[in-house]
Amino acid sequence: MRLHRLEVTAFGPFSGTEEIDFDALSDAGLFLVQGRTGAGKTSVLDAVCFALYGQVPGARNRAKGLRSDHAAAGSVPQVVLETTVRGRRLRLTRSPEWERPKLRGTGTRKEQHKVLLEELVRGAWTGLSNRIDETADLIGDLLGMNAGQFCQVAMLPQGEFAGFLRAKADDRRKVLEQLFATEVFADVEKWLGERRAATGREADRLRADVLSIADRIAEVTGAPPPHAPEAPDADGVPRPRSGEPSAEPLDDVAALPGWAARLADAHTGMRAEADERRAGAAADLQAARAALEDARALADRRRRHADALARRDALGDGAEERSRIGSRLDAAARADRAAPLVRAVGERQGHAVQARRRTDDARSRVAALLPPDPSEDVLVKAERARRDEIAKLEGARADADRLRGVDTERGSLATEFGRLEPEQARLAAALADLPAAVEARRAALGEARLAAAGLPGAEAALADARRRLDAAQRRDQVEHLLAEAEAAHRDAVDAAQEARDRVQELRQARLDGMAAVLADDLRDGEPCRVCGSTEHPAPVASLAVVPTEDRVERAQAEYEAAGARREEESTRVGRLRAEHDGLLETAGETTTEALAAELDGAREALAAAEARAAEAERLEAVLHRDERELERVRDAARDNDRRLTENRARDRELAAEQERLRAELDEARGEDATLESRIVRLGGEAGALAAAVEAQREAARAADELAAARARAKAAAQAQGFRTPEEVLAAELPDEDQGDLRDRLRRFEDEEAGVRDLLNDPDLVAAAAAPDPDLPDLHERFAAAESAHTEAASAAHTAALRCDRLADLRARLDTAVRAWEPAAGRHEVARRLAGLASGKDPANRRAMSLPAYVLAARLEQVVAAANERLARMSGGRYELVHTIEKAAGDRSRSAGGLGLRVADAWTGQDRDPVTLSGGESFITSLSLALGLADVVTAETGGAEIGTLFVDEGFGTLDAETLDEVMDVLDGLRDGGRAVGIVSHVAELRARIPAQLRITKERAGSTAKIVV
Incomplete structure (x- = not known):
């Protein structure tokens, strides 16, 4: 950076x-x-x-x-x-x-x-x-790097490093933690501690699971828990509990599967003995059950044989009722075959009556249209004549629809005439006025365009006037500033010259008075700093005040400041003079008042030109609008004339067609009000005639069917043995009643067959001849055998459940032990690593935590980098020494490994940094600061x-x-x-x-x- x-x-x-x-x-x-x-x-x-x-x-x-x-x-x-x-x-x-x-x-x-x-x-x-x-x-x-690291690396606050040099190890740790990212190592130590606790909890939980399963095994088997054994007997073997197999006391989790296996072997033998006792009791129970069942079967056969004899006697008393039921069922069966034909006669008679009524009603509706008592042929011919006339009238319906359409279209044309004729007059008046108005607009536009042509020149004149006025105003300001700058420049030149003279005077006065200054320092017996003599016979004495070195330096500083001021004012004068010359080229010597008047005139000329330009734009828009209106009116007039001509021709055609259609429809309508009402009337008459014909035919068919039904019913009754159809209906029985009678007859027959079979059964005959069995004694023997078997089966079932439960718990015990073993191994590893990282494990011989160890390594790098510069600045005398021993009174795990000593090559001894002098402390702490800056930059990967x-x-x-x-x-x-x-x-x-x-x-x- x-x-x-x-x-x-x-x-x-x-x-x-x-x-x-x-x-x-x-x-x-x-x-x-x-x-x-x-x-x-x-x-x-x-x-x-x-x-x-x-x-x-x-x-x-x-x-x-x-x-x-x-x-x-x-x-x-x-x-x-x-x-x-x-x-x-x-x-x-x-x-x-x-x-x-x-x-x-x-x-x-x-x-x-x-x-x-x-x-x-x-x-x-x-x-x-x-x-x-x-x-x-x-x-x-x-x-x-963060802010703290940057301040230490780029700004080297030496005072802080002097404190760092003399600080205790714990205070030095706090500084190093701010500079080096040791949080990750503290997080590692914390994570290892948490990991140790977590793996310990997991191992304890899994061990508790193992011991819980072992307790349940002990509970199932009745053995003492493996971690709380019974006191051993004289032979050293633990005493069994309540007749259960013995168990060895074990505290080692890994030995619990063997302990459970020995318990399982003992309970397997007990299960075999219980199964053998249950098999013997089952055989005795089977024999007692067989004897009891045989006795019960003999007693039941003897009872069934006695019941069959009693039922045979009862069946002989019901023979007369069986005969009566059979005769009634036979008559009902014959009546069922003839009854449908008898009931059909009644149905046909009802149909014939209804048909005669419908015929009378239909003939009454058409009586006014025909002569009295017309035949079927007369009715048919009258219907056909009306149907033919309706077919002819259907063709006239299209003419009626067309006539309505012609009336509607002529009405629309009349409305259109009422709109188009006034529009024709309005358009004619507009065509008479618009051409003259368009020509007037075109002439006015030409005049406005000529006037607006001067707009660019007016804008240029205004810009030039404004530029000259601005330049003139700045010219007047610069003239004033230039006068002030020239005066200030003259003052600065004078002040610089005066300061220069004052410096020379002070330096000369100091040179002149230097002998007196030296003479003031002479003492008898002390050597002179100039000649070395110890005798001073004639020291110089000066009455003038000798200026001090500080006063000379202040005068020199004032002279330098005055010179800088002079240069600044000279530069300012040159800049203002150059600006003034440029402004004169633009504005000349014209006054600002005259240039302001020129600017006002230019503004007025520009406003007038802009107004004419705006007027030209407005006139051009109006002319364009009027031209479009003239063209639109011409097109509308032509279209209006064309539509009037077409509508008049169409109206004449429709009038002729309207007259023809009305004549044809009047002829077809006849005496009826409308064509539609005539069609409806004829259709109703044809329908009534058709209904009369159909009703007459239906009445004839119903009479024929009634006569045939009566003949069939009489023949069927005689064929089934009945004299009249009425006897058939009297012999009928509903299906439910017939079913009840047949069921009663069938039960008589079935019971008779069953009794006959029982009396012929050899087993029942033999049982009736045998002696009566002793059932109470056999019941007692069976109850005793069943009780013995239940007790033996319960013991065997309990032994089987215990063995099955023990097998399940053994499998779960093996699984739990296998789960515990790796967890215990992980906890042991985590415990050792956490102890090493925290310094509490004996394997960590220096008892240093991981962050302290890392900081000690970083401090060792800092010391190595610092010694390269300290050796040069101390002439090879001093060297920093990094120590890992804790200072007296430091009990913190994080304070170890951060000690500093100073090795003195002249004495061969290590010194505490607090014993260094001020200058020695400065060079040592500066070396430490520079070394720390190098290490921090390399550590953070910074710029x-x-x-x-x-x-x-x-x-x-x-x-x-x-x-x-x-x-x-x-x-x-x-x-x-x-x-x-x-x-x-x-x-x-x-x-x-x-x-x-x-x-x-x-x-x-x-x-x-x-x-």
Whole structure:
């Protein structure tokens, strides 16, 4: 990173706007930032840091007021920094938070922190961001370091490193943690501790799962828990519990599967014994059940045989009822075959009656159209005659529709005539007036265009008059300023000459009085600094006051300031004289009053020309509108005449067609009101005649069908054994009643067959002949066998469930142990690593935490880099030594490994840094600061620092040591790096010609570059 330009306004001690050209200072490689105490030397560094990061170094950042107290009330505090970072030219503009006066009323209003980041791209500044957080991220990424690291690396606050050199290890750790990113190592230590706790919890949880399963195995088997065994007997074997197999006490989780296997083997034998007892009890139960079932079967057969004898006697009493049911079912079956034909006669008789009624109604409706009692042929002929006439009249309907269309069209034409004829008269009147009006507009437009042709000339004349008037006004101002500048230049020349004379006088007076000054220092017996003699017989005495060196230097500074003022005034006079000559060429000697009058005349001429130009534009638009109106009227008149001619011809054609159609329709309508009413009347009469014909035919068919149905019904009744159709209907039975009778008959038959089969069954016959069995005794024997079997089966089932449950728990125990073993291994690894990282494990012989170890390594690198420069600045006498032992009283794990000692080659002893003198402390701490800057830059991967500042501390050095320090600082310029020294030491002003001088005044500080 290289600084180019810094501009500060109302910032810190700077009340106005001060611009610092770092390019001019960097050309010298080494430059001095000098000024009196409190002038604002460090504020320049604050402005650089604030522009980059929005904050100032150290404790000054806690002071919120960065705005200058000397600045005017409304001045906006602002810092502008141009810099190049990694080949990119950037410009940062920042304004800190400040209180500005309200625009209205009294009081103040807070203005927030603002920032603008720009980049120079192809010669133009392009905005990158105006957000504070986004700008901070961009600058941090480009520089590769945060604000604290930048302040330590680029500004080398020497006073802080003197404290760093003498600090305790714990305080030194806090500084190093701010500079180096050790958070990741602290996070690693924390993560390892959390990992140790997490793996421990996991291993404990899995061990608890294993022990829980083992407890359940012990509960299932009745054995003592493996971690709480029973007291062993005299042989050393644990006593079993309640007749259960014995179990060995085990505390080792890995041995629990073997313990469970031994329990499972013991319970397998117990299960086999229980299964054998259950098999014997099952055989006894089977024999008792078979004897009981046989006895029950014999008793049941004896009962069934006795029941069959009783039912056979009961069936003999119901023979008469069976015969009656059979006769009734036979008559109902014959009636079912003839009943449909008998019922059909009634249906046909009803149809015949309805047909005769419809015939009478239809003939009554057409009685007025025909002679009395017409035959079917007369009805048919009358219908056909009306249908033929309707067909003829249907053809006349199209003529009626056409007549209505002709009437409508003639009405539309009449309406159109009422619109077109007045329009024809209006268009004729317009055609008589418009041509003359268009010609008048065209003549007026020509005159207006001629008048507007002078508009460009009037505009040019106005611009020339305005330019000459502006030049004349500036000419009068410059004449006044030139007179003032010439007077000021004469005064500056006189003041510079007077200052030069005063410097020469003071230097001559000091030379003249130097002998008296030396004589004042002579003492008897002491050698003279000029001749070395110890005797002083005639010392020079001077009555005049000898000026001091400081007074001569002040006079020289006043002379230099007067010379600079003279050059400035000379430059100002030349600039004003050149501007005055150029203005004379433009305005001449004409007065401003005359030029103002010319400008007013030019404005009036331009206004008149603009008015005529506007009038020409208006007339051109009006002419164009009138021409379009004339053309439109002509087209409309032609179209109107054409449409009138076409409509009159069409009306004549429609009138002739209308007369013809009316004559034809009157003839077709006859005596009816309309053609449509005639068609409706004839259609109704034809329909009535057709209905009468159909009704007469339907009545004849119904009478024939009734006679045929009566003949079929009589024949069917006689064929089924009935004398009349009425007997058929009397013998009918509903299907439900017939079904009930058939079911009763079937039950009689089925029961008779069942009884017959039972009485013929040999088993039942044999059982009836056998003795009656003893069922109560057999029930008692079966109950005893069943109770014995239930007890044996329950014992066997319990043993089987226990073995199955034990097998399941063993599988779960094996799985739980396999899950616990890797978790226990992971916990052991995590425990050891966490102990090493925290320094608590015995394997960590130095008992140092991981962050402390990393910081110790970084400090070792810093010491190595610092010793390269310390050896040169101390003439090879001093060397920094990094120690890893804790200081007395340091008990913190993070404080170890951060000790510093100073090796003195002259004495061969290591010294505490607090024993160094002021100058020795300065060169040692400066070496440490430079070494730390190198290590931090390399560690963060940051941009190369092209502009470096070293802040204060040179006043403690002797001349020889100062030479060594300056040689080291000169070496920092390798690779084009610029080094700025912030100091008020007078000797450095003579050694370093390139200077940034900060001057403190009552109204605020100012900055000036001297190269």
